[in-house]
Amino acid sequence: MQKSAEIKPATVFRFAVFITLLVLASSLAINKTSSQTRMPDTIVLAKEAKLGQVTFNHMKHATETRSPDGAKQIACVDCHHTAQPAAEALKHPPHKTVWPADRTTTLTMELLEKNAATVVNVCTDCHARADAKPKLLPEIPSVKFEGSAEPTLMTNQQAFHRSCGACHDEVVKARPTLDPPPPTSKKCTACHKKAAA
Ligand code: HEC
Ligand code: HEC
Ligand code: HEC
Numbered sequence: 001m002q003k004s005a006e007i008k009p010a011t012v013f014r015f016a017v018f019i020t021l022l023v024l025a026s027s028l029a030i031n032k033t034s035s036q037t038r039m040p041d042t043i044v045l046a047k048e049a050k051l052g053q054v055t056f057n058h059m060k061h062a063t064e065t066r067s068p069d070g071a072k073q074i075a076c077v078d079c080h081h082t083a084q085p086a087a088e089a090l091k092h093p094p095h096k097t098v099w100p101a102d103r104t105t106t107l108t109m110e111l112l113e114k115n116a117a118t119v120v121n122v123c124t125d126c127h128a129r130a131d132a133k134p135k136l137l138p139e140i141p142s143v144k145f146e147g148s149a150e151p152t153l154m155t156n157q158q159a160f161h162r163s164c165g166a167c168h169d170e171v172v173k174a175r176p177t178l179d180p181p182p183p184t185s186k187k188c189t190a191c192h193k194k195a196a197a
């Protein structure tokens with residue numbers, strides 16, 4: 001009885017290691033699921049694209065004057081279009097969906113810094129890859145664009161190409177002398193790069 005109740009130092013050590021790992025793992029899990037309170041600097045997108053991944057300088061796009069005419073910054077909600085109140089989104093058709101639906105705040109860098117609970121959803125939560133089910137919506141949204149007969153299924157490919165490529169095309173039109181020019185929609189491999197093996 002006495003003997004078996006004794007706890008060996010090795011057992012104590014193993015238990016301590018176990019607890020440490022548990023704490024580490026849970027803090028990692030929390031970091032992954034809670035909204036980030038910092039602006040990511042660069043983001044690697046399209047990790048699953050056959051053409052190669054896309055390295056996106058998020059910070060430069062959000063802080064430099066990168067509007068098509070080069071006069072203004074790009075507002076956070078120009079890209080994060082669901083991170084504003086519904087009344088604001090409705091001013092920019094076809095946009096109407098916001099997240100969460102009763103949202104009252106508009107995403108800015110200040111909001112993100114002072115309110116850790118600010119919701120910033122990644123695009124692919126809604127614009128899933130073709131055939132995948134989006135995390136936040138019952139299905140991938142469709143949009144009927146002016147001049148096209150059929151609605152377009154806004155997969156990740158469509159959403160990013162329309163958001164990123166369309167602006168770059170306008171930039172090159174407005175500032176043809178910009179050197180180097182941003183990657184326009186037809187310059188596939190100016191964005192997509194095979195990762196170095
Ligand atoms: C040119 C478009 C663009 C602009 C402007 C922009 N973002 Fe982003 N942002 C993105 C993209 C794309 C992602 C990555 C989405 C993904 O991984 O699918 C992202 C990711 C984020 C994330 C990380 C979300 C997560 O959970 O991983 C935060 C936070 C964020 N942006 C905040 C901001 C804030 C604040 C601003 C304005 C100061 C801003 N962004 C401006 C395109 C933009
Ligand atoms: C919460 C879900 C959700 C998130 C997150 C989201 N979208 Fe959307 N997106 C939609 C829906 C729904 C529509 C269709 C119009 C509407 O209902 O507002 C749409 C429409 C669009 C359109 C077509 C309209 C246009 O402006 O040409 C583009 C492009 C687009 N999204 C890009 C993006 C990008 C880029 C991101 C990430 C920075 C993003 N979306 C994040 C749900 C979302
Ligand atoms: C509203 C306009 C706008 C949007 C939206 C936009 N960009 Fe850009 N992007 C620019 C401009 C302007 C430049 C060129 C900046 C310069 O050279 O002065 C640029 C440059 C780039 C470059 C060259 C490297 C660099 O960052 O300087 C890459 C790559 C790029 N963008 C990727 C993307 C991706 C990916 C997206 C979508 C997630 C995106 N951009 C959305 C305006 C935009």
Ligand code: HEC
Nearest residue numbers: 045046049054129156157160164165183184185187188191
């Ligand atoms: C401005 C940068 C940019 C340019 C130019 C561009 N792409 Fe993309 N592309 C992206 C981004 C960003 C994504 C989606 C990112 C994600 O889902 O994380 C994407 C997604 C895709 C996908 C879907 C990948 C998948 O399986 O999820 C395909 C296919 C694709 N691009 C092909 C092309 C082709 C072909 C061209 C030229 C006609 C092109 N892209 C030009 C940035 C670009």
